Amino acid sequence: MTSPGATITNEGIRFAAWSSSARRLWVSIFDDAGEREIDRLELQPEGEGSRALLVTGLPSGTRYGFRADGDYAPERGLWFDPEKLLTDPYAIEIDRPYQFNWRLAAKRNEGADTAALMPKAVVVALPQPAALLSPVFKPGGLIYELNVRSFTRLHPDVPEAQRGTIAALAHPAVIEHLQKLGVSAVELMPISASIDERHLPPLGLHNAWGYNPVTFMALDPRLAPGGLAELRDTVAALRKAGIGTILDLVFNHTGESDRFGPTLSLRGLDAQAYYRHEPDGRLVNDTGTGNTIACDHPVVCEMVLDTLRHFVRHAGVDGFRFDLAPVLGRVDGTFDPQAPLLQAIAGDPLLADRVLIAEPWDIGPGGYQLGNFSRPFLEWNDRCRDDVRRFWRADAGTLGTLATRLAGSSDVFARAAQDKSRTVNFIAAHDGMTLADLVAYEQKHNEANGEQNRDGHGDNLSWNNGVEGETDDASIVEARLGDRRALLATLFASRGTIMLTAGDEFGRTQDGNNNAYAQDNAITWLDWAGRDQALERYAAALSALRRAVPALSDTRFLSGQPQAGSDVPDVAWLTESGAPLGETDWNDARRHRLAMVLGGASAGDGRLAVVVNGDRRQCVFTLPERTGFRWHAAIEAADGGGDLSRPVPGRTVVFMIERKAGGRTRSGKDKG
16 A cells, blocks of 8 residues: 655655545645645545655645545445545644634535634654664553643743643653652653544533544644654653653544544545444444544554554654553454454564553443453553552452452453463542542532533542541541552552552642543642642652562562562461461451561562551551561651551551661652
């Protein structure tokens, strides 16, 4: 197939597009301002649906778009309308953001030409490929999920003109914060150019998350005014600081939505091929957004691969997180872990060593696929999220599931004789309540979204400690702080890869809004000036301990037996008295206490004990002593770690480390 997109050659610019159903395709050329169409040239067939045209005399920086004509029969998946200017699916850069307008969704012959409403693709010369370096991130590390705009929109140290952009992530103050937290990789929520859902503009709202793309390679000009070079330079600066970059990409749907949505790109070129349809012609909606990308179509498969290669080759990113990833593995509508696209990604020479993370669910038939992706894909583990929340909410009978999640979720990932966990453990993410709101709101509060609080999940497994929302009651404020520390401690104590969402380390709140996708305002902008710096220091201390004790970040499944060269088991599960947890203990629905003792935590075969008191009552814990070793607090009490010389307070996690008697006590206390 002809290489699609706009390619600069010695003779001029070669424009190419693909459509199996269009009768005619044109490229529209615009003036330097992207306002006036100055030429319209027909692309010529080159076989297998490809059409192309070499246009001489055009410089780099030319603004352009495509147009297509053919049958117009939406009920059969045909949307051809030459009055709709279409963005090149392979566009590298666009000259302005997308903005929804009803005319973009008008039926053929019922709306004027849409060129004035559409961004224009810009012909750019790609830079030389970045040096192909191994990913900074390794499984077991700390992923820091962030929204580019909201992360630095209020950051006092970042120059105002740079706030909310990709470039701001390379600012020394931002990098210092990431290093203090021990971040292994930042995971950037979607940065590809996106469009608002049609119901948002009348409400005065805008999509703040970016999970509504139009095309896949072009960056949103609001996030990357410097284009691809801005992303490339930021990735390089983060790498120099020891931090990788993972892009959250959306290949499951586009902002063209359902049959009433706008015609912007793929729909106008060949909706039958690019989107999945029911036998009766209706768009498949396995995503809840109105359409579903046909990732089993060879042309779509190649477009996804080309997008991934583009960001690795020209930006040097570590890897990718795939939103609603089962869509990428659906063949004829059914999920297959060996689907051609998934195999192609994992086996591609340029992509094979990249970090690959699946969000393992969509809303289609058989859409919940946690644990069913194949290596090397890591997977978001919502069972870890929910079971940890249930335990700290004090639900009955949750001790066993907590232990399973702390140990890497072997019940989910120890399939097909796999010896390592592919889990990505998290307590809170961009979607849902913040970590701080989990302990302050029992109910969602999404009124600001303009849907009468009907949107968002109704069951958040959250609790409010006695009062819904903000309160001046000192005892409730203290209880909430303790719960936040306990949740953070549990996350950092869990084996496998972990993910922390930006701001949860210092108590960010969205006022109980658990679906803040449309809040590009103070609800989602991180409040750097008002952050809880004590909680932030505690998170940094937890991270320092995790980095110092490989047993915490190890992805191997625990066996309860000594590892090679050791005389202590890799894990022991103990009661507060130091005795092994027995069947009766595990089955005691009222039990909320345990100690997870991990072997190989320090030189000389010392151990690490994670002491969990999930009961509201304080309790004395005893750990088994060994000749020649002594237990020490792994995180000093000032940072919330405590020790076992006095009763462990209720709803607390304490870390103890075993060292040779007479050895130097080491703390995870943050020095900054």
